[in-house]
Amino acid sequence: MLDIKNLQVRAEDKQILNGIDLHVNAGEVHAIMGPNGSGKSTLARVIAGHPEYQVVDGQVQFEGRDLLEMDPDERARQGVFMAFQYPVEIAGVQNQYFLKAALNAKRKHLGQPELDAMEFLQLIKEKARLLDIDQAMLSRAVNEGFSGGEKKRNEIFQMALLEPKLALLDETDSGLDIDALKVVANGVNSLRSPARATIVVTHYQRLLDYIIPDFVHVLSAGRIVKSGGKELAFELEKKGYGWLETGAEPVGA
Amino acid sequence: MAQVAEKLQPWRTVLETRPQGGPRWLQDLRDRGASRFAALGFPTVRDEDWRFTSVAPIASTEFRTAPPGIVTVQELAAVPYATLDFRLVVINGRFSAELSQLIGLPTGVRAGSLGAALTEHADVVPRYFGQLADFNARSFVAMSTAMTTDGAYVYIPDGVVLEQPLEILYLTAGGNAAEMSQARTLIVAGDRSQSRIIETYAALRGGVYFTNGVTEVFAGEGSILDHYKVQQEGLESYHVASIFVNAQRSATFSSHSFSLGGKLVRNDVNATLDGEGAEVTLNGLYLADGDRLVDNHTEIDHARAHCPSHEVYKGILGGKARAVFNGKIIVRQDAQKTNAKQTNRALLLSDDASINTKPQLEIFADDVKCTHGAAIGQLDEDAIFYLRARGLTYFEARDMLIHAFAGEILDRVQVEPLKRALEAELYAQLAKDLAEMDAV
Secondary structure, rough: EEEEEEEEEEEOOOEEEEEEEEEOOOOOEEEEEEEOOHHHHHHHHHOOOOOOOOEEEEEEEEEEEEHOOOOHHHHHHOOOEOOOOOOOEEEEEEEHHHHHHHHHHHHOOOOOOOOOHHHHHHHHHHHHOOOOOOOOHHEEOOOOOOOHHHHHHHHHHHHHHHHOOEEEOOOOOOOOHHHHHHHHHHHHHOOOOOOEEEEEOOOOOOHHHHOOOOEEEEOOOOOEEEEEEHHHHHHHHHHHHHHHHOOOOOOOO | OOHHHHHHHHHHHHOOOOOOOOOHHHHHHHHHHHHHHHHHOOOOOHHHHHOOOOOHHHOOOOOOOOOOOOOOHHHHHHHOOOOOOOEEEOOOOOOOOOOOOOOOOOOEEEEEHHHHHHHHHOOOHHHHHHOOOOOOOOOHHHHHHHHHHHEEEEOOOOOEEOOOOEEEEEOOOOOOEEEEEEEEEEEOOOOOOOOEEEEEEEEEOOEEEEEEEEEEEEEOOEEEEEEEEEOOOOOOEEEEEEEEEEOOOOOEEEEEEEOOOOOOEEEEEEEEEOOOOEEEEEEEEEEEEEOOEEEEEEEEOOOOOOOOEEEEEEEEOOOOOOEEEEEEEEEOOOOOOOEEEEEEEEEEOOOOEEEEEEEEEOOOOOEEEEEEEEEEEEHHHHHHHHHHHOOHHHHHHHHHHHHHHHHHOOOOOOHHHHHHHHHHHHHHHHHHHHHHHHHO
16 A cells, blocks of 8 residues: 655755655554654655655655655545644634535545535534544634644544545654543544554554554664564563664564 | 925815805814814824825825716615615715615614704704814814715614614715715714614725725714724725724624725724723724735723723735734723733735734723734645645635634624625635736
8 A cells, every 4th residue: 555665855954764665555554663853753744745844765655656746635635644743723714614625625536426514414423422522622613722632532533534545643642641542542443444554653652552553663763773563562662762772672672 | 395285285275165054063173174184284104103004195196076976776786785775875975865775774763964964963963973083183084074065874862773784885986087085974873772884885986086984983871883894995096084983881882894995095993982891892804915005003992991892803915915003002090900902913925915013002000901912924834734634725725724814803794694795705806816826
């Protein structure tokens, strides 16, 4: 589904990614871990098409097509979704109105008819129940005045509604209490299917107790320095990221 | 200065041939206005209140008073806002009985020609007319006063509720000559009365013309008055207008100002909270493109205690448009427990658009709460990316953000057909501006 080769990225004058290779098949969950500044959020944001970054070299293919050639909105319509680390507050735009616009943009792309008001309400009520979302959140402005946890839930809610092929979670777990964490994990797990893939970017192993990854990759200084199964996450939890700086290997490697 | 005197000469001639007649007090008032205008001349950018707005284009044009204009019923129907049941039509400064539709207003309500009321409603009008529109330091108000002929008059007796909104349409019609109209309005809303009044300024002609407007509003004790001003003058025209409001004890007055047209526009709103518990809300939304200029000056005078005031002005500027916002709040010594909040925001759609904005707080009481904030900027790039990351195109994302920005003010309009007409006009104008920008 996603094929990244030698991806090199810079923001302003600073090189952040120094040649990433990553292959994600449909049905898989990959966790990207690493210390602060290792480039893991940058990787997610580059895949989503954030304009702040310049791709210096390398390729990113999504379902056999050149993802880097696409505008961010086209990527979204093709089925790429990033849950933002810092969801943006948009004053004056009602959450529900925004969700409908997003959903209809995708449906239009797929050649499906737009949902009418009743069908849409039905759908969001159903999804809101699934994710334990307060209905009142839907009539408020997008993320405006939301608590940190509400913002993250709103991201997962959007994901549940848009049903992406590839979901990227950019540190969605940071700042969440255990209940919110479970809600987020439920949302992700309910979307797991052989046709979809998920990339979970996280600093901590905690979320991976609830979203069990098939693969774990460790990023350091813009490179994947180690890949493994879910057990790698436990080792990182025990050992921390200190070994990356000293050049030593984690326990059991 | 000789140059100024020379420029003023044609204006002096106009004022010397000002209308005569009517009651003695009115003639005296006109005379005082004329001599004050002659003494003041036009303001210049050296005047603090006109620092960023030069009225030289008005002063240097030899405007003559517009002759009576003719507007057909069909033409009137094409004016986007002329859709309400009750309307008072003024053409080139003169009341039009033919086009007005005032039958069916509640008993005791007077709505019609100001010219007629100046003479006929002698027990009320002299107590109010000219009482708020102080022209001592205001040239354009002095001019309006000197030229007083006709205009719109609305009188709502105590306790009367106007269920339906009343629209006052100021239309400019006629040829292409440089003509001016005096748009003079007097609104007296009795104690505990309730009403929604819309003043619309539009033209059925193009070219250079000048509208000089003065509106006086008396909001009696416990009255509720929702006032709308829609300025959609021709794009080569000049529009200078002041609204003076006096809100008595426990009155609730709201002003909604929509400024969409005109080449050089100056809107003044001066509201005095003149009784305890009175509440004033000033909402404003303005749009300008090309090389147009929109200047909004507001002044809220907290003269009594326990009065809240709320103010939100927003502007959207494209092209090389310029805007000025000056929001003055005065809290007098006795006005304890004042709660005043002012917000001013502007969205600049192009690099060449600009705004000069200034809050001006003059606080003489100690137990008050006054806040003000200004935010000027371009569209939020993070928000654009967020919306695009959910599948909306750049254009859809941009439109959504601009509509949200304007929507905050539009949503406060309590007259549904007016709100729809304003949305249509505003968004059509924006769509045109944005299409032009994208084409570059």
